[in-house]
Amino acid sequence: MDVPVVLVHGLRASRTMWRRQLAALERLGIPALAVDLPGHGARVGGTFTVDDGVATIERAVDELGGSALVVGVSLGAYVAIAHAARRPDQVAGLVAAACSTRPHRLVVAAWSRAAAVLEGFADHGAAVNDWFVAHTIPAAGARDLAAGGYALEATTGVLRAMAREDPVADLRAVQAPVWLVNGRFDHFRGEERRFLAACRDGRLVVVPGATHLVNLTQPVRFTRVLLEVHAEVSAR
Numbered sequence: 001m002d003v004p005v006v007l008v009h010g011l012r013a014s015r016t017m018w019r020r021q022l023a024a025l026e027r028l029g030i031p032a033l034a035v036d037l038p039g040h041g042a043r044v045g046g047t048f049t050v051d052d053g054v055a056t057i058e059r060a061v062d063e064l065g066g067s068a069l070v071v072g073v074s075l076g077a078y079v080a081i082a083h084a085a086r087r088p089d090q091v092a093g094l095v096a097a098a099c100s101t102r103p104h105r106l107v108v109a110a111w112s113r114a115a116a117v118l119e120g121f122a123d124h125g126a127a128v129n130d131w132f133v134a135h136t137i138p139a140a141g142a143r144d145l146a147a148g149g150y151a152l153e154a155t156t157g158v159l160r161a162m163a164r165e166d167p168v169a170d171l172r173a174v175q176a177p178v179w180l181v182n183g184r185f186d187h188f189r190g191e192e193r194r195f196l197a198a199c200r201d202g203r204l205v206v207v208p209g210a211t212h213l214v215n216l217t218q219p220v221r222f223t224r225v226l227l228e229v230h231a232e233v234s235a236r
Contacts, residue, residue: 003092003234004031004064005226006057008076010098010213011158012129014041014148017073020140020219021226030230035060037079039154048158050165053079054086061090069233071095071226073215074188075158078103078167084178085170093233094174095226097181098212100192103162126152141216171198177236178202179229183210183217 005025007018015034025032035056039048057080061068069092072080077099084091129150133142168191171178178199182189184206196204205225210218 002028002030003230004033004061004068005230006060006064006068006070007032007034008053008057008070008072008080009034009037009040010074010076012040012151012154013145013213014151016041016148017141017145017213017216019144019147021071021215021223024223024227025230028227031064033060033064036148037076039157040151041148044149044151044154048154048161050079050082050161054083057083058087058090061087066090067092069093069095069230071097072099073097073213074099075162078162078165081167081170081174082165084176085173088173088175091174091176092236093176093229094178095181095229096171096178096195097214097222098183098186098188099167100180100182100186100195101188101190102168102194103159103165123152126150136211137213137216138219141213141219145216168194168198171195171202172200175200177233179205179225181205181207181214181222181225183212183214184208185210186212186214188212 009015009017015036018034022032036043038052039046067090070080077096081096084094180195182192196202207214207218207221215222
């Protein structure tokens with residue numbers, strides 16, 4: 001039986017960043033749902049908390065029948081790890097992409113200061129964001145990102161919330177099989193061996209040619225990994 005899939009987006013993005021993967025899953029008849037985290041997408045302007053993020057995944061899994069393969073990238077992966085640790089009954093498998101670095105307080109503090117400067121601009125940093133997207137994401141992926149809008153004022157709140165999280169400790173509690181999926185050139189790969197060692201049943205997949213937002217910079221390769229993971233989880 002096909003296991004349904006829940007997809008969780010990254011910081012400042014929305015559920016539309018999963019369009020390519022949703023299309024592939026739909027072609028194969030695999031039930032799937034991409035969600036908006038609090039403060040993002042259709043929920044922009046709201047306050048992000050990890051608890052609310054976990055609750056968002058819980059509702060999506062319940063909507064799909066109570067158990068799913070949960071797939072997150074960047075912020076979405078950190079929240080998906082927290083969800084898997086808290087709700088093992090809901091997780092048939094976990095893909096945690098672009099999140100193999102702990103949110104160290106000093107690093108988070110530096111990012112928070114930079115984010116506060118951008119959010120203080122008249123456009124809340126929209127011009128800077130658009131420049132980075134145009135120069136780091138392929139055109140099709142950039143269109144998918146833009147379709148859901150950008151949560152330009154969410155960053156400082158998200159970083160404040162994530163500074164209190166310990167994804168390595170959460171991974172130790174995850175009972176489901178875990179796939180850590182990182183782009184070859186992702187700056188968040190720094191502790192992937194530590195993350196892998198924390199998993200009870202873990203695998204590490206490095207996607208050639210990909211940077212941080214691996215499902216957008218190498219969508220075909222990432223989707224192939226996703227479908228291979230889904231086949232293994234469904235076979236179990």
